Amino acid sequence: MGSVFAATAALLLIVAPASSATTPSPTPSPSATQFTNSISGFLRGDDRAPIPGVTITATSGDFTGTTKSGANGAWTIGVPTQGTYEVKLDESTLPQGIKLAEGQENPRNVTFSQTSNLSVIFTFGKGIVVEQQNFMQNLLNRLVAGLSFGLLLALASVGLSLIFGTTGLTNFAHGEMVTLGAVLVFAFNQMHLPFWLAVILAVIGGGLFGYVQ
Template sequence: MCAPAAGATAYSAASTSNGTVPTSVQAGEFQNRISGVLRGADGPLADVRISVTGEGFEGETTSNENGGWSIDVPEQGSYEVELDESTLPEGVELAEGQQNPRTVTFAGTTNVTTLFLFGEGIVAGTNSFFNILVDRAVAGLSFGLLLALSAVGLSLIFGTTGLTNFAHGEMVTIGAVLAFAFAGMGLPIFVAIVLAVIGGAALGYMQDAGLWKPLRKRGSGLVPMMIVSIGLALALRYIIQFNFGGATEQLPGAQGRVLEFGVVSITQNNLNSLITSLIIILVIAFLLLRTRIGKATRAVADNPALAAASGIDVDRVIRLVWVVGGALAALGGILWAYYRPGVTFNMGQQILLLIFAGVTLGGLGTVFGALLGSIIVGLFVEVSTIWLQADLKYVGALLIMILVLLFRPQGILGRRERIG
């Protein structure tokens, strides 16, 4: 295979047992991606050849001027990634102990990142390790904040109604699916995102008006309502699959460029996600702390009966919470679709446990606890990939939640309460 130009990618399917000639495909045809950034002590490493083989596929590329490289692969699975050391600049070598070739495995996302270290390595080369740690921490902060958007909505719903809503993951999925659908109609992506968030808010309104309020009026217990939410989650998930399909689709601009800020490298999409999440969370915090409706919401969450006796329309507050929770979940789903990247019918289900982990870790029913817990979960998930296999990063986050709750059952910002 001829070496492609810098930053370009060449692909071929592996030869079949009957001797069929390999079939060439164009870059960007596949929706699963293996990527990384090559950076030495003196900066990015350009024109370094990387090859990927596995699952009946072969592909290679060269790093661009920023050291970035990516290869799209036809299906998820395990692949062998090899760096051609003969194409490294003079004087640059892989750090001692670096595996080359190495095996990478997809773990529930359509994008797998692998990093090669150069120079003296992790033990002695603290600069390289520091760069990787900063990159993972920034990615973790971005991931934690987008988790927080969904977790804050879930926490508001739990705080005002006591309901553990297992259909919240599908509210996350709806946001991404609606954004994809509106963008497919030819609308600008910004307009599609706004309409998708409005659609998520409408779904929250319809859920409360058509299902949860009637159940509350009937005096249904929280456990039966939780079981109803599980059934609703399954129904919504497969309705989405029936209409959307089982394939992974990409939102416009899903493959953003990599930005360099000193020792920090972050994709344009992750930076946009971080800024958007932070702004929305600050707005929610202001509304809760400084406005009448925010104070009413906190009063209902603290004691619904006392709030009603004080003249607060509890049903109106709960309806507003469902609307806001649906909008936040939809926006979180859109940002999650860019972070993965990709839109699938079960993408909300994939991070539902992490959302619950953030809410539980911070303290059930506490909005700021959900924010803090989600950031901790996001940071741990991404930073842990320095030491753990990608398959284990979500397990590690849930383990941290379990350990914290063993010593502080009410969560970080929760308060102790007597039950019974």
């Protein structure tokens, strides 16, 4: 049954039109291959053109890692441990005519959060103003994200409990069914269907797939 789900998901993702934009891989620094954790990003101007040859430094305690952005504007600095690092972009290495956006913090402190790769974005361009989020705004955003994720877990748990309570059986494919719903919504939405229609079709598709099981 797992192979049937995998084949269905793969078929839907193939049918769904792929995005025309491609994201280049970051250019690693010599230290990036020495550590499992890394800090990376892409440097692009206000015209979306890559900015190569810019020096970026990450510092924490006795550790200092330095790299330069590649031809595609990507950069990566390998770091020994997760934690808080000060990331600084050397503005003197920027090409002539390119400046950081007004309000862009540099250097800036960044902290790893449940990931081995930390992405850092620097904004460039005249007339662009970067507004730094304060503590309360960050707290509110995290509360909303946590509430959304908690509701998703609760919904999945209620479904699993309902199935066990009515049939006396544990549905080991319940997690796959929840994932299938998300994949169906994504696939239908990528087919340029309205979001509300994608949700309805995903509910129908999930119900049919559950009936087959």
